[in-house]
Amino acid sequence: MPKVAVCLVDGKRHDYDRGSFLWNLRPGIKNRIVRDYPKAQGSSFICYEHLLPYQIETIQAMIRSDEKQMNKINRKLTRTMADKEYQVTDVNETLQNTQTFGQKIADRVAEVAGSWSFIIFYIVVLVAWITINGLHLFGVHFDPYPFILLNLFLSCVAALQAPVIMMSQNRAAYRDRMSAENDYHINLKTEEELRILHAKMDHLMQHQFEHNLEVQQMIFEILTEMKITTPPPKKYFPGNDKPKS
Ligand SMILES: [Zn+2]
Incomplete structure (x- = not known):
C-alpha cells in the first residue's frame, strides 16, 4: 500500500510517486509555488499535474533572462563597433x-x-x-x-x-x-x-551553459513525471478499435 499525501493546490490525495514534496524541488520552482500559496512549506506536497505549470514557467523565465542578457551584450557590442x-x-x-x-x-x-x-x-x-x-x-x-x-x-x-x-x-x-x-x-x-x-564569453560560460544544462534537466524531469502520470496506451489490435455493438 503506497503512502498517500494531500496536494496543496486542490486538497486531493495522491500517491507519493505522483507528486513531489516542496523540499525536493528547485528553488526557482519552489519560490513560484510559495508566491501563489504563501502557506506552503517544505513539507507540503504538490501533484505532478499542478507542478507542471510552475516548471514550465521557471524554464521560460530562465530562457527569457538569458535572452535579455545576451541581447544587452550584443547591443553594446554593435554600438561600440559602429562608434x-x-x-x-x-x-x-x-x-x-x-x-x-x-x-x-x-x-x-x-x-x-x-x-x-x-x-x-x-x-x-x-x-x-x-x-x-x-x-x-x-x-x-x-x-x-x-x-x-x-x-x-x-x-x-x-x-x-x-x-x-x-x-x-x-x-x-x-x-x-x-x-x-x-x-x-x-x-x-x-x-x-x-x-x-x-563579457559575452564570460556570460556564455558562467550562466548560459549552466542554465542550458539546468533547463535540459528540468525538461527531462517533466518527461519522467509525464510518463508516471499518463496511463499506458490500450493495446491496439487491428479491427478491434470499433466499439462492439
Ligand atoms: Zn494537485
Missing part, C-alpha cells in the same frame, strides 16, 4: 587627397636629393667642372681656379635644398603624428570590443 568616434582612417589616402602641387614637388625633390644617384651625379658634375676649367680642356675655361662660379652655384643649390627638405620633413612628421593618432584610436576600439567580447 563614429573610433572611425579608422587611411592615413595615406587622406594625405594624398590633401596634398598640394608644391608639397608633391617638395616630396619628390627630397626623395631625389636623398639618394645615392644624386650624390654620384653631384660628384661627376664637380669633377667634370673642375677638370674642364682647371686643365683648360677643349679650350674651355669659363670658371678658372678657384672656381667662384661653381661656389656660387653650389651655395644656391644648398640654400634652396634646405627649405625643400625641411618642408618634406614637416610633412613626414605630420604623417607620423596622424598615423600614431590613428593607431591609438584603433587600439582603443579594439580594447573596447575585446572587453565586451570577454
